[in-house]
Amino acid sequence: xxxxxxxxxKLHAADVGxxxxxxxxxxxxxxxxxxxxxxxxxxxxxxxxxxxxxxxxELLATLDRLGTNLIAVQAGEGxxxxxxxxxxxxxxxxxxxxxxxxxxxxxSVDANVYRTDLMPEDRTNGLSVQAVDITLxxxxxxxxxxxxxxxxxxxxxxxxxxxxxxxxxxxxxxxGGDVWLGDEWVTVIGxxxxxxxxxxxxxxxxxxxxxxEQYFDSDGVPSTVYVRADPEYTDEVMGxxxxxxxxINPEEVEVSRPTDALEAREAADxxxxxxxxxxxxxxxxxxxxxxxxxxxISVLERRAEIGLRRAxxxxxxHIAVQFLGEALLLSxxxxxxxxxxxxxxxxxxxxYREWDVLVSQLAVFGxxxxxxxxxxxxxxxxxxxxxxxxxxxxxxTG
Amino acid sequence: xxASRTVLRxxxxxxxxxxxxxxxxxxxxxxxxxxxxxxGVVGPSGSGKSTLxxxxxxxxxxxxxxxxxxxxxxxxxxxxxxxxxxxxHIGFVFQQFHLLSGYTALDNxxxxxxxxxxxxxERRFHAAVALDRVGMGHRLDHLATKLSGGERQRVAxxxxxxxxxxxxxxxxxxxxxxxxxxxxVMALLRELVDMGTTVIxxxxxxxxxxxxxxxxxxxxxxxxxETVAAGAAI
Numbered sequence: 001x002x003x004x005x006x007x008x009x010k011l012h013a014a015d016v017g018x019x020x021x022x023x024x025x026x027x028x029x030x031x032x033x034x035x036x037x038x039x040x041x042x043x044x045x046x047x048x049x050x051x052x053x054x055x056x057x058e059l060l061a062t063l064d065r066l067g068t069n070l071i072a073v074q075a076g077e078g079x080x081x082x083x084x085x086x087x088x089x090x091x092x093x094x095x096x097x098x099x100x101x102x103x104x105x106x107x108s109v110d111a112n113v114y115r116t117d118l119m120p121e122d123r124t125n126g127l128s129v130q131a132v133d134i135t136l137x138x139x140x141x142x143x144x145x146x147x148x149x150x151x152x153x154x155x156x157x158x159x160x161x162x163x164x165x166x167x168x169x170x171x172x173x174x175x176g177g178d179v180w181l182g183d184e185w186v187t188v189i190g191x192x193x194x195x196x197x198x199x200x201x202x203x204x205x206x207x208x209x210x211x212x213e214q215y216f217d218s219d220g221v222p223s224t225v226y227v228r229a230d231p232e233y234t235d236e237v238m239g240x241x242x243x244x245x246x247x248i249n250p251e252e253v254e255v256s257r258p259t260d261a262l263e264a265r266e267a268a269d270x271x272x273x274x275x276x277x278x279x280x281x282x283x284x285x286x287x288x289x290x291x292x293x294x295x296x297i298s299v300l301e302r303r304a305e306i307g308l309r310r311a312x313x314x315x316x317x318h319i320a321v322q323f324l325g326e327a328l329l330l331s332x333x334x335x336x337x338x339x340x341x342x343x344x345x346x347x348x349x350x351x352y353r354e355w356d357v358l359v360s361q362l363a364v365f366g367x368x369x370x371x372x373x374x375x376x377x378x379x380x381x382x383x384x385x386x387x388x389x390x391x392x393x394x395x396x397t398g
Numbered sequence: 399x400x401a402s403r404t405v406l407r408x409x410x411x412x413x414x415x416x417x418x419x420x421x422x423x424x425x426x427x428x429x430x431x432x433x434x435x436x437x438g439v440v441g442p443s444g445s446g447k448s449t450l451x452x453x454x455x456x457x458x459x460x461x462x463x464x465x466x467x468x469x470x471x472x473x474x475x476x477x478x479x480x481x482x483x484x485x486x487h488i489g490f491v492f493q494q495f496h497l498l499s500g501y502t503a504l505d506n507x508x509x510x511x512x513x514x515x516x517x518x519x520e521r522r523f524h525a526a527v528a529l530d531r532v533g534m535g536h537r538l539d540h541l542a543t544k545l546s547g548g549e550r551q552r553v554a555x556x557x558x559x560x561x562x563x564x565x566x567x568x569x570x571x572x573x574x575x576x577x578x579x580x581x582x583v584m585a586l587l588r589e590l591v592d593m594g595t596t597v598i599x600x601x602x603x604x605x606x607x608x609x610x611x612x613x614x615x616x617x618x619x620x621x622x623x624e625t626v627a628a629g630a631a632i
Contacts, residue, residue, distance in 0.1 A: 006470070006482040010515040019512070026500040308496040311457060312557070313485020313513035315478050391457040395492070396448075 009313045011321070019318075020325025022305075023298050024333075031330060034294040037287025038334025038374060039341060042367040044280035046342025047349075049363035052273040054346060054355040059266050063259055066141050066197055069101075069231040071238055073245050074224045074254045085221045086253065090245040091133075097244060099230035099237050104136040105222035106201070109212050111182035113160070113205040115170050119180070125169040129181060130204045131212035131220065139226045140195050147175025147190030154189055155208025158215050161190040163202040181205060182216045197258035198226075287334060288374035295327050295382035299389075306386055307394030320387035327379020328372065335371025339364055404466075405564045405596050406431040406454060411463035413449050413619075423449040424460070425619035431598065433564065436591040439600045439614050440607035446619040448569065451600045455488055455567045456480045468564045485513045489558030493570035495550040497542035503529060503553045504538040510557035521560075528556040532586055548579035555586060559595060566590065566597045572606060584609070 011019070024031040073094065075086045091105040109129040112121070134150045136142070149161060160181060162172060167188075170179060178185045186207070195201050212218035225245065229237040234257070242253040299306070306319055314322075343359050350357045413424035423446040431437050441447045452458035453465060456472050465472040468487045475483065489510070497506045507525035508518070516524075529535055532552040542550060551571060558566050568587060572580030584606060587597050599610065607613045615623045 006475075006479050007486060007514075008478065009481045009485045009513040011513055012515065012517065014518065015512060018518075022498060022500070026498070304494065304496050305498065307457075308490075308492070309513075310481070311455065311484060311490045312510055313481050315481040315513075317478075318481075318513060392449075392452045395452075395457070395496075 009315050009318065011314075011318050016321055016325055017329075019322040020329050022322075023302070023326045024329060027298075030294060031333070034287075034290050035330050035334035035337065037290040038284065038331050038371055039287075039338040041280050041282075041284030041287045042335050042338025042371055043341035043345065044283055045277055045370070046339050046359060046363045046367045047345040048273055048276040048280060049366075050342060050346030050357075050359040051349055052269065053358045053360055053363075054350045055269060055353070056266065057358050058353075058355045059262060062196065062262065066259060067228070067231065068257065068259045069229050069234045070139065070141075070197060070258055071227040071229060071234065071241060072198070072224055072254075072256050072258055073227060073241050074256070075246075076252045076254050085223055086225060087246055087248075088219075088221045091222055091225050093244050093247075094225055094227055094241065097229075097237055097240060099233035100227055101230060102135055102139050102228040104133040104139040104226045105209070106133075106136065106224045106226070107131040107209070107212065107218060107220055107222045109182075109207065109216050109218045111216050113166070113170065114180040115172075117180040117185075125166075126203060127166045127169060128204045129216075130201065130206055131209045131216075131218050132206045133209065136201075136206075136226065137192075139228050140198055140201070142195050142201075143193045145191045145193045146173070147188070149190055150206075150208050156210030156214065157208075158184050158186045158211055159189045159207070160186045161192060161206045162188055163192055163204045163206065164194045165202040166205050167191040169203075179205070181207070184215055196262075284370060284374055288331070288378045291327055291330050291334075291375065292378035292381065294330070295323060295379055296385070298326070299323060299382045299386040302386075303389065303394040303397055306389055307391050307396075310391035310394065316387040319389075320383040323383040323386045324376065324379040327382065328375040331371045331375025331378065332368070335368045335375075338371065339367045342367065402432040402434065404430050405433050405468050406598075407464065407466040408454070409464040409466075411450075411453060411460045411465055413446075413453055413458070414461045422619050424453060426463070427616070427619070427621055428463075429614060429621070429624070431565075431596060433596055434591060434594050435596050435612065436588065436610055437596075437598045437612050437614065438607040438610035439598060439616065440602065440604065441616040441622075442602055445617050447600050447602075447616055449619075450616065451567055451569050451598075454565075454598065455490060456483055481513065485511075486561055487564050489561070489563040489566040491551070491554050491558045491566065491568040491571045493573035495542075495547075495554045495574070497550055497553060497557075499543050500541070502539050502541055503534060503545065503549075503556075506542055506553055507556045507560055510560040514561060524560050525556070528560040529553070531559070532556045546579075547575050548582060551575060551579075551583050552586065555583070555590075559590060562595075564596055566595055568597060568599045570601055570603075571599065572601070572603065580606070 091103050095103045109131050111129045112124045113127055113129055134155050137149045175188050175190050177188050209220055213220055238255050241255045242250040246253045346359050347357045407430045409428045411424055411427045415421040439447050453460050504525050507528050508521035511521040532555050534552050571583055591597050601607055611627045613625045614621055
């Protein structure tokens with residue numbers, strides 16, 4: 001027995017990477033194709049998370065701008081649901097609720113609006129005429145596209161402000177002209193932008209309550225009262241609105257929060273997000289199986305190399321590390337490409353929808369982490385198999 | 399002349415494969431090899447010479463008997479220790495060359511020191527020296543796939559000797575080469591021996607064996623005959 005101590009075989013960290021890349025270098029197409037599966041999975045997951053976050057941030061910004069303290073009080077319609085009108089005391093009663101900051105009533109006017117007096121009466125374009133409080137624009141966080149909104153004076157005169165769709169259907173793109181409303185020529189003093197919280201009003205010609213009573217025989221009984229409440233007491237206010245608006249038949253009153261519709265839409269999007277995430281996970285899993293498959297074949301094909309490496313001093317562990325490293329390299333390659341692709345998809349779609357591009361670190365690192373985990377799982381079996389191969393067997397059959 | 403050192407000692411080595419019926423591929427072989435010797439192990443196909451090479455190279459363990467490589471009793475070494483032994487004390491030359499196709503001649507040879515822990519630039523330096531020694535100094539940056547058979551085997555020899563191992567085991571080193579190229583590779587191995595390396599050539603080729611100073615002929619796992627050429631210094 002020799003007295004000398006054997007110096008252990010060792011492999012530098014830098015060489016671990018080098019040996020792991022041997023298979024990738026010599027079989028580039030195969031490496032690329034097997035990384036594609038992982039890339040697709042990760043890209044799908046990152047893009048889905050990114051799009052969902054970007055759209056959520058857009059929703060939050062919208063809600064922030066519009067405020068979640070807007071409540072719509074409407075008369076229920078249909079059999080047993082009342083007449084479609086709120087009591088005319090509704091608006092003043094509601095405004096007496098403590099935390100109510102603002103009310104704006106809307107009442108239907110029995111008239112139609114036309115471009116000229118020569119239009120047949122049945123060509124209404126699906127437009128309605130609504131009498132509104134001058135507080136409405138403020139309450140609904142609406143904006144004027146052209147011209148101006150009502151003031152105390154113009155609300156009593158035959159003037160009209162057109163909703164965005166109404167203006168478009170009437171072929172009017174700037175304030176100043178006249179439209180034929182009921183049996184009167186009425187001056188268009190303003191055109192509005194879209195209402196995000198009340199799309200119905202986009203298809204209406206709006207007139208002041210004073211003008212409605214004076215020129216169009218409207219009784220001024222509101223169909224809807226929009227309420228701005230103190231944000232801290234919105235729920236409490238919602239609780240008492242029905243009874244306040246119609247103390248005799250509170251069940252005939254519908255109370256809703258327009259922003260709930262936006263949130264409901266987002267909730268539906270969440271379900272889709274979960275579905276796509278699931279699909280991404282399936283793609284990732286399939287990608288992992290692909291890598292495992294490629295690695296198993298690679299181990300079989302490279303028996304000679306394994307035998308040679310054992311002959312020049314590699315331990316079983318060195319062989320296992322090499323093949324595990326190769327699987328990890330493949331999956332990281334796929335992961336990096338996938339994250340980049342996912343980010344690109346998010347960026348393109350978000351800029352198309354004019355959202356802020358938001359890809360969280362969680363999505364990026366989660367994606368890379370998932371790729372790493374899949375890679376190590378996929379590489380484990382082939383690596384162990386390679387390391388257990390007897391060197392003589394490997395050399396003989398290789 | 400200084401006293402030579404025994405670099406390889408086999409005593410009653412037996413290797414049995416657990417097939418049905420069990421095969422005694424190596425059946426009680428004993429011999430020693432001294433430092434700087436050129437030994438031929440010759441035998442027909444199936445005689446057990448490849449198994450014997452694997453046992454001598456510590457790639458396989460003997461079923462019984464003593465295998466001592468550069469003073470180490472192989473049976474007492476763990477798998478990891480055997481890897482260490484191979485990385486520093488034994489060089490291999492194979493019939494199929496076993497070069498990595500995507501690598502240059504230089505990097506293929508440098509890999510001979512991969513598991514010794516030397517950094518890459520030092521490995522490459524030693525590889526350039528080794529390639530120069532085998533007459534391939536002008537082909538450092540050629541891909542292995544671009545080399546001729548004889549050149550590939552020279553690269554493989556360079557890889558085997560890069561770490562200056564005590565023993566080089568050559569398994570049919572001329573098996574895939576034409577006669578002239580084979581002769582030049584044998585001449586190269588002789589040069590290595592002249593410079594002090596111990597080389598053991600396993601071959602089925604009688605002609606090659608006849609040109610070696612000492613040969614051990616084996617058949618059915620047993621030593622059939624040992625020949626020492628006249629004038630050969632042992």
